[in-house]
Amino acid sequence: MSAAEIVYLLCAATSVACAILLLRGYWKSRARLLLWSSLCFVGLGLNNVLLYVDMVMLPNVIDFSLERLLPALIGLSFLLYGLIWDTE
Template sequence: MLSTYRRNRGRLLFWSGLCFIGMSVNNILLVLDKLVFPEIDLLPLRLVSALVALLLLLFGLIYETK
């Protein structure tokens, strides 16, 4: 999405791309939490990464309507 943003300069693509990166980080943390480090609880870190990703998209949606 960010490569498409560089070509088209659609601001909503930028915010969507940042949200996608945040959700990817969340999924990586999920794999690390459940498969690699099952004895360590990474749930708070996963929740923070998901919250940041969604807040970025929400900010972009609100900011682009003004």
């Protein structure tokens, strides 16, 4: 396993762990910013998983560049919505 593969897996694991911890915090406190942040990290985690699939599992078969970036864009859009329009 190369260093790049390890970094891809660690980034995916970190994003998913952050999403889980933020969702747990949201369920306890019901602070809506935690919800938007956790949805952002779900998108970033999915982005990192698709990056691993694209670069390691299927390196030259199919180009997943658009499919990789779409979950990150959606996740960041959730966070942007929460920061701008969802004020309490």
